Amino acid sequence: MQSETETNPPPIGLAASASMFGAFSILLWLTVMAAIPWLRDTFGISPIIGWYISGTAFVLIPMLIYGCLMTWRELPNRSLGSLKKRARLSAMNRGDVIWAIGGTFAIATATAAILALARYLDPNFRPSPWFLLEPPGWHASVFAAWIPLFVSNILGEELCWRGYLLPRQEAGFGRIAWLPNGIFWCLFHWSFGWPIMVTLLPITLLLPWIVQQRQNTSVGIVIHGVFNAAGFIAVVSGAGT
Numbered sequence: 001m002q003s004e005t006e007t008n009p010p011p012i013g014l015a016a017s018a019s020m021f022g023a024f025s026i027l028l029w030l031t032v033m034a035a036i037p038w039l040r041d042t043f044g045i046s047p048i049i050g051w052y053i054s055g056t057a058f059v060l061i062p063m064l065i066y067g068c069l070m071t072w073r074e075l076p077n078r079s080l081g082s083l084k085k086r087a088r089l090s091a092m093n094r095g096d097v098i099w100a101i102g103g104t105f106a107i108a109t110a111t112a113a114i115l116a117l118a119r120y121l122d123p124n125f126r127p128s129p130w131f132l133l134e135p136p137g138w139h140a141s142v143f144a145a146w147i148p149l150f151v152s153n154i155l156g157e158e159l160c161w162r163g164y165l166l167p168r169q170e171a172g173f174g175r176i177a178w179l180p181n182g183i184f185w186c187l188f189h190w191s192f193g194w195p196i197m198v199t200l201l202p203i204t205l206l207l208p209w210i211v212q213q214r215q216n217t218s219v220g221i222v223i224h225g226v227f228n229a230a231g232f233i234a235v236v237s238g239a240g241t
Contacts, residue, residue, distance in 0.1 A: 008171065009167045010168060011169075011171035017165065017180055021185070021187065025188045028191050028192075029191035032051075032192070036051055066160060068087075087164065088211075088217045090217075090218055092218050099214055100223055103219070106206060111202045111203070118195070128235070129191075129192040150232070153228060155221070161208075162207075162217045166211060178209040179209075182206075183204075203223075
């Protein structure tokens with residue numbers, strides 16, 4: 001009975017899924033609209049550093065804590081081993097590595113195609129929110145501020161959206177659970193603007209599908225980490241703008 005409870009979490013529907021994504025999207029909106037400008041105007045902190053600080057503190061760490069606590073709450077026998085099993089945090093085998101590499105290539109290819117098409121249709125298309133429009137260059141302070149955001153972003157989103165929520169969505173929606181997970185994940189970024197949401201479509205749809213296929217959140221962590229690192233390089237170098 002204990003094993004069944006740990007591996008078969010209670011189902012969750014569309015309304016509850018939307019509420020969960022919606023609550024954190026409001027925190028993200030408040031961060032973009034209020035916290036970053038406040039840090040800039042009050043302390044002279046550049047918008048990109050303000051994002052790294054406030055995004056980490058007000059959105060991503062709360063998301064990480066929430067995902068872990070909600071997963072922990074479901075366990076009948078609470079231990080780190082049970083938590084990892086429920087969150088599907090498994091060591092990656094050869095098949096997982098192949099899927100991670102193939103998924104990364106597919107997402108990169110689809111993202112590049114979307115960017116190319118978007119810029120062909122609109123040469124002014126910019127897949128960056130306003131607070132990332134001024135490339136800061138390669139500075140140690142920028143890198144140091146980014147590291148906490150990188151860690152909390154990857155772990156927060158993957159442990160919450162994939163580790164905690166996706167198994168519950170699978171219990172409710174079955175084989176198509178990746179689709180509401182991915183759509184809501186894309187909509188979660190609405191405060192960044194529609195160009196970002198369009199650009200994120202490949203990763204927000206393909207990554208949940210891959211994680212569901214492999215039943216391993218670690219695959220999502222690896223793919224997500226690669227793309228966030230690539231995004232950071234694009235931002236600091238100015239390629240993203």
